[in-house]
Amino acid sequence: xxxxxxxxxxxxxxIAQPLRADDGVSTQKIxxxxxxxxxxxxxxxxxxxxxxxxxxxxxxxxxxKGYQRHFEEFKLQLINDGYTILAxxxxx
Numbered sequence: 001x002x003x004x005x006x007x008x009x010x011x012x013x014x015i016a017q018p019l020r021a022d023d024g025v026s027t028q029k030i031x032x033x034x035x036x037x038x039x040x041x042x043x044x045x046x047x048x049x050x051x052x053x054x055x056x057x058x059x060x061x062x063x064x065k066g067y068q069r070h071f072e073e074f075k076l077q078l079i080n081d082g083y084t085i086l087a088x089x090x091x092x
Contacts, residue, residue, distance in 0.1 A: 029083040036075055036085055044070040 044067050051058075058066070075085055 040071040040074040
């Protein structure tokens, strides 16, 4: 449960965009692909840990495919929520 709250806090910190006084209200949501991948990996690791505690076991290939699938689905969720995902780092 602590990891879940840490993940949510990390997500909020990573996607928070500073506003300049002349920006007004910004509706543009930007996040880098690297940040999306990091958040996805933390979240999927937590899901795997929960599954292992319940006695579920997976082979390494399934775990790797799961990480990739989670990342792709998470990107789609963010895009659906109005985010623009940039290749590389934000501000670079």
